[in-house]
Amino acid sequence: MEEWLYIQTEVYPALLKGFWVSLQLIVPSAFCGLVIGIMVGVLRVYGSRAVMAVADTYVALFRGIPLVVQLFIWYFGLPYIKIYLSPFVAAVLGFSLCSGAYHSEYVRGALLSIKRGQMLAAQSLGFNKVRMIFSIILPQAIRRALPGCGNEIIYLIKYSSLAYMITCIELTGQGKILASNSFKYTEIFLIIGACYLVMTSVASVILGHLEDRLLLPGFEHHRI
Amino acid sequence: MASPILRIENVSKRYGKKDVLKGASLTVHKGDLKILIGPSGAGKSTLLQCINFLVKPDEGRIWLEDQEVHYAHKRNLYAYRQKVGMIFQDFNLFDHLNALENVRIGMVKVKGMAKAEAGERAVMELERVGLKDHMQKYPAQLSGGQKQRVSIARALAMDPKVMLLDEPTSALDPELIGEVHAVIRDLGNNGMTMIMATHQIGFASSLASEIIFMEDGQILERGTPEKIFFQAENARTKEFCSKITELYGETR
Numbered sequence: 001m002e003e004w005l006y007i008q009t010e011v012y013p014a015l016l017k018g019f020w021v022s023l024q025l026i027v028p029s030a031f032c033g034l035v036i037g038i039m040v041g042v043l044r045v046y047g048s049r050a051v052m053a054v055a056d057t058y059v060a061l062f063r064g065i066p067l068v069v070q071l072f073i074w075y076f077g078l079p080y081i082k083i084y085l086s087p088f089v090a091a092v093l094g095f096s097l098c099s100g101a102y103h104s105e106y107v108r109g110a111l112l113s114i115k116r117g118q119m120l121a122a123q124s125l126g127f128n129k130v131r132m133i134f135s136i137i138l139p140q141a142i143r144r145a146l147p148g149c150g151n152e153i154i155y156l157i158k159y160s161s162l163a164y165m166i167t168c169i170e171l172t173g174q175g176k177i178l179a180s181n182s183f184k185y186t187e188i189f190l191i192i193g194a195c196y197l198v199m200t201s202v203a204s205v206i207l208g209h210l211e212d213r214l215l216l217p218g219f220e221h222h223r224i
Numbered sequence: 225m226a227s228p229i230l231r232i233e234n235v236s237k238r239y240g241k242k243d244v245l246k247g248a249s250l251t252v253h254k255g256d257l258k259i260l261i262g263p264s265g266a267g268k269s270t271l272l273q274c275i276n277f278l279v280k281p282d283e284g285r286i287w288l289e290d291q292e293v294h295y296a297h298k299r300n301l302y303a304y305r306q307k308v309g310m311i312f313q314d315f316n317l318f319d320h321l322n323a324l325e326n327v328r329i330g331m332v333k334v335k336g337m338a339k340a341e342a343g344e345r346a347v348m349e350l351e352r353v354g355l356k357d358h359m360q361k362y363p364a365q366l367s368g369g370q371k372q373r374v375s376i377a378r379a380l381a382m383d384p385k386v387m388l389l390d391e392p393t394s395a396l397d398p399e400l401i402g403e404v405h406a407v408i409r410d411l412g413n414n415g416m417t418m419i420m421a422t423h424q425i426g427f428a429s430s431l432a433s434e435i436i437f438m439e440d441g442q443i444l445e446r447g448t449p450e451k452i453f454f455q456a457e458n459a460r461t462k463e464f465c466s467k468i469t470e471l472y473g474e475t476r
């Protein structure tokens with residue numbers, strides 16, 4: 001029963017601590033990523049030519065460079081220009097920016113799918129551009145983008161496990177420390193895998209509820 | 225004679241090398257119902273969209289009640305568009321809003337009215353077009369004729385001085401055309417000023433104060449329904465009228 005004792009006294013408290021750190025990474029990153037994604041998506045469709053070019057470049061960079069490399073740049077690279085971020089802040093920044101780039105793709109696609117006629121109708125009523133985007137287009141586009149954005153949040157939960165690479169010790173980081181001390185790799189990483197599975201499952205359920213709540217006639221996803 | 229409510233002078237539009245509108249002029253008095261007819265590609269939709277600057281004309285000037293519209297001046301443009309209602313062929317309702325919200329949103333977001341007050345007005349307008357029992361339905365739950373009537377209510381709620389209607393019934397099944405025509409007829413009887421493009425010449429001739437025949441970006445002929453349909457001077461007008469009478473017949 002020495003195993004059980006080990007799990008109770010060492011594994012459980014360490015993983016619980018890591019789990020909280022993971023949650024603290026995921027929740028703000030998901031929120032900031034979504035906000036960035038909506039803003040960038042709007043700019044990529046309705047911005048001036050220069051703004052569009054900047055936004056497109058942002059997406060190309062942050063989708064094109066591996067996330068670990070991005071994290072290294074934020075954490076190890078920025079000090080060269082005298083900017084020092086804590087591991088936690090660097091991780092949240094990296095996750096938000098990367099996630100925002102992906103969200104913006106879904107938002108952009110959804111914005112482009114809104115029929116032009118509705119914009120003509122809004123304009124003919126005297127709407128200005130900003131009001132038209134916020135009252136007519138975004139409420140529809142967000143409904144259409146939700147499945148894609150939800151998927152991106154599930155991804156974020158999993159790639160939050162990269163934070164330990166820049167010494168932000170979250171769930172995976174704690175697991176790694178425990179495992180290298182005890183050599184019980186299999187047991188510990190099975191537990192950790194289960195933890196992520198719980199997080200992603202809970203997130204799917206929440207996202208599913210959100211989709212149902214926002215559902216309107218005419219916006220159903222036709223499941224065959 | 226009283227001064228015109230809307231005056232359009234020499235409006236032109238080109239796309240690339242193609243002149244889609246070649247200097248159209250139009251004077252509309254209060255209570256007029258001008259009907260635009262002409263073959264596909266004549267420029268009827270372009271003219272209507274130029275009138276409220278959904279398409280920016282390359283040339284030409286427009287006055288509403290003796291005030292020239294300066295469309296480059298955004299405030300001026302948005303204020304002008306509130307006074308010019310537009311009805312589209314394919315309704316263009318806002319898909320995420322139910323009928324009541326569709327009618328209310330312009331009053332709230334553009335005119336800055338309080339939601340409750342705008343809601344009461346929206347109910348009134350929907351009753352007027354006979355949709356009292358369908359106010360909570362979303363566009364996806366309405367028939368074409370019902371959608372077009374919601375869109376008319378939505379335009380009316382802004383208290384327009386002039387309504388522009390671009391083939392309001394040509395996307396509708398024949399049995400639904402009548403209900404929309406009834407609403408438009410009612411508007412005309414109540415003195416609404418309208419410019420409407422349509423192929424329904426039976427309906428048009430029973431209501432129009434003037435028929436305007438367009439072809440190839442130009443206004444070729446204009447006059448009373450009797451003149452255009454029975455004593456047209458221009459050979460093209462005659463040809464078009466006989467063709468369209470054959471196609472659409474005498475409609476209600």
Ligand SMILES: Nc1ncnc2c1ncn2[C@@H]1O[C@H](COP(=O)(O)OP(=O)(O)OP(=O)(O)O)[C@@H](O)[C@H]1O
Pocket residue numbers: 239244262263264265266267268269270271
């Ligand atoms: N955005 C555009 N770009 C290029 N050409 C256009 C555009 N919009 C319209 N046109 C052209 O302008 C001409 C006039 O079009 P318009 O839609 O005004 O005709 P219409 O009289 O309304 O015809 P219909 O009866 O088919 O509705 C057509 O030849 C059309 O191809």
Ligand SMILES: [Mg+2]
Pocket residue numbers: 268269270390391
């Ligand atoms: Mg047309």
